[in-house]
Amino acid sequence: MPSHLRNLALCSSLVLLGLAPLIAAHGDEEPEMDMSMPMSSVATHISTATVSAGMDTVVAEPSSYFRYPEHGNLMVAHIILMTIGWVFVLPICVMLSISRSRLSLPTQFVFLALNGGGLLCSIIYNASTPNLYPNNFHHKLGWFLVCVVTAQALLGVISAYAGRRGEKEEENSGYIPVSREAMAEHTRMHERPKPIPRLSDDSGQGTEPGTESLRSQSMSLSGDDENTLNESENDEFEKVGLMDGTQVDQYLSKRLPGLFSARLLGIIRFACDFVDRVILLLGFAILTSGFVTYGGLFKGAEIYSGLAHFIKGSVFFWYGILTLGRWAGCFAEIGWSWNIKPDNERRFTPTAEFVESFLIFFYGSTNVFLEHLAAWGSAWSAQDLEHISITIMFIGGGLCGMLIESSKIRNLLNTTLHQSSSQMSPYHLEAQEPKSYRVSMNPIPALVVMLLGMMMSSHHQHSMVSTMIHGQWGTLLVGAAFARAATYIVFYLSPPTSILPGRPPTEIITAFCLMAGGLIFMASSKDTVKAIEMNDLDAMFVFTVSMGLITFLMAWIILVIAIKGWATRREKRWGKSIGYGVDGTA
Structure with a gap:
């Protein structure tokens, strides 16, 4: 050679x-290493x-962007801009849009500017670095969401300016032509000084025209008129909008009104409303997928474990957000805020516990086919059978919860008692429904959550750190179940009597435990735990960071819901906003 x-x-x-x-x-196998290393x-x-x-x-070459040493400032700028846009600005946009506020469009443009800045940083970063995560989901979802938010902003502009055809003619038709002589006579009559009633001890001095008394009175009246005029002008400015008088406003006011039919305009508004309801979920997906891509996680066969933990953890995380929203007063118009349903709401709406039970049933029904997906073609292990048993528990628990919430099932269960008391008047006190029927008290969803937490707390894992992390989120889910049980005990002893949100304090603990448990659940996948161990971190680091993040997020969520209430009141004061009716429904 x-x-x-x-x-x-x-x-x-x-x-x-x-x-x-x-x-x-x-x-595919776990790397063996010296424990003394x-x-x-x-x-x-x-x-x-x-x-x-x-x-x-x-x-x-580094295995992830996190380990790549060059152009780190671009990635930091991308993360900061996207976090500000998707976590802080976008929720405000959604709340303003739901409340039909005219501030919605300017806020959307601020979000688009932040998102565009973050996108520009990522484009430059990707062009300057090697592709360390080929065919990743974050890039595909990111471009899709760029198209969605841009289209939503354009549709919002169309919806705000469309339908104005004939508005000017209607405004002008409200004025009746009046001659100049009639206007002069009207002015003369109203400017003539009226006799001022005199008290018995008033001598009448100082009341001649031109005296100081009349001059001060005239100045006072003119000042009041000027203030009233200024207030009306300010109100008129507020009613027109933020871009009144600009070239953009004039162009859109001339081009867009009457350009779309009423049916097409309704479709556009429905599309905007639909995006408002799902954009936060998609934003959560883009943030979590960005974390996975940046860390180089879930490559190869690890994608199955990563998807399982991230999807399940996300379900509990958003379950906690829904619980916090119910406490804050969301869905109070349908009786989901621990209140009685208003009498003017006659349509049928399922209870919150029925929805929870249905989601548990649906989750178990779909997940039962996915538990063996990571080891497809190989023999079933005891751990696979454990996971299948958990999904069966979800199916049975969800079905039981839905049956408990069914009013027809409840009437069938009361059939024997109705037959024995058929002679009793329905207006009799003993024949009326108990007050506890006013609010749903279904412990099955909480029971399923508690059992899942107990199972995961004692579930065997491949390392001590993984076992501790699973124990953390399992304990949090158990705490959420006990807090919900305390809520039911309180409302069973004292059922709600008002249409206003009940706001039980125990539900704040429920929301916190669900959100924190879901977040730590997401961090308990095999690949994530491996990254934690190899960066010389421990389970307590995950726990403390998650606790701080969740408490901050809870405060921000409550503030965002309060902003929605402020915007709704603001639009009710100012009247109907451009192209929308004032509707604060969520």
């Missing part, structure tokens, strides 16, 4: 030998593998 080929083969062998730790770290050195071996061959050093 020639010498240059022999040297090339020797160098290649050394390179492959140096890359062996990196290849082993990305294999520091975690920082393990992370160093896995993140970058170096081989010294003479004076040359071969450096392996």
Whole structure:
């Protein structure tokens, strides 16, 4: 063999030998390592593998963007801009849009500016760095959401300005032509001083025209008229909108009114309302997928474990947000805020517990086919059977909860008693329904959550850190179930009597435990735990960071819901906003 080929083969062998730790770290099996070896050195071996061959050093490419050392400022700017836009500005946009506020469009443009800045940073970063996560979901979903939010803003502009045809003619038709002589006579009659009634002890001095008394009175009246005029002008400015008088407003006012039919305009508004209801869920998906892409998680076969933990954890996280929204007063018009349903709401609406039970049943029915997906084609293990049993518990618990919430089932259960008391008048006190029937008290959803938390707290894991993290979110779910049980006890002893939200304090604890448990659930996947261990972190780090983040998010959610109430009152004061009716329904 020639010498240059022999040297090339020797160098290649050394390179492959140096890359062996990196290849082993990305294999299907768990990497074996000496327990006495520091975690920082393990992370160093896995993140970058170096081989010294003479004076040359071969450096392996980092396995994630988190480990990539160059152009980090662009990624930091991207993360900051997207976090401000999707976590802080977008929820305000949604609340203003739901409340039909004219401030919705300007806020949407602020969000588009932040999102565009973050998008520009990511484009420059991707062009300057290698593709460390090929075919990732974050990029595809990101471009899709860019199209969605841009289209929503354009549809919002169309909906705000469309339908104004004939508005000017109607405004002018309200004025009746009046001659100049009639206007002069009207002015003369109203400017003539009226006799001022005099008290018995008033001598009448100082009341002649031109005296100081009349001059002060005239000045006072003119000042009041001026204030009234200014207030009316301000109100008129507020009613017109924020872009009144600008070239953009004039152009849109001339081009868009009457351009769309009433049916098409209704479809546009329905599309905007639909996007308002789902955009926050999509925003949560884009943020979490960005975290996965940045950390280089869930590659290869680990995608199944990652999806399972992230989807299930997200369900509990948003379940907690829904619980906090119910406490804050959302859905009070249909009796979901621990209140009695208003009498003017006659349409049938399911109870919140029925919806919870249905979601539990639906989750179990769909997830029963996915538990063996990661090991498809291989033999079923005891852990697979454990997961199948959990899904069956979800199916049975959800079905039981829906039956409990059914009024027809309740009437059938009372059939025997109705037959024995058929002679009793329905207006008799003993024949009327108990006051506890006014609010749903279904413990099945809380029971299912509690059992799941207990199971996961004692579930066998591959490492001590993973076991502790599973125990954390399992304990939080148990706490949520006990807090919901305390709510039912309070309302069973004292049922609600008002249409206003009951706001039981125990529901705040329920919401906190569900949100925190869901977030830690997402962090308990095998790949995430492996990254935590290799960065020399522990389970307490995950717990403390999650607690701080959830308490801050709860405060922000309550503030955003309060902004919705403020915007609704503002539009009711100012009247009907442009192109919309004032509707504060969620």
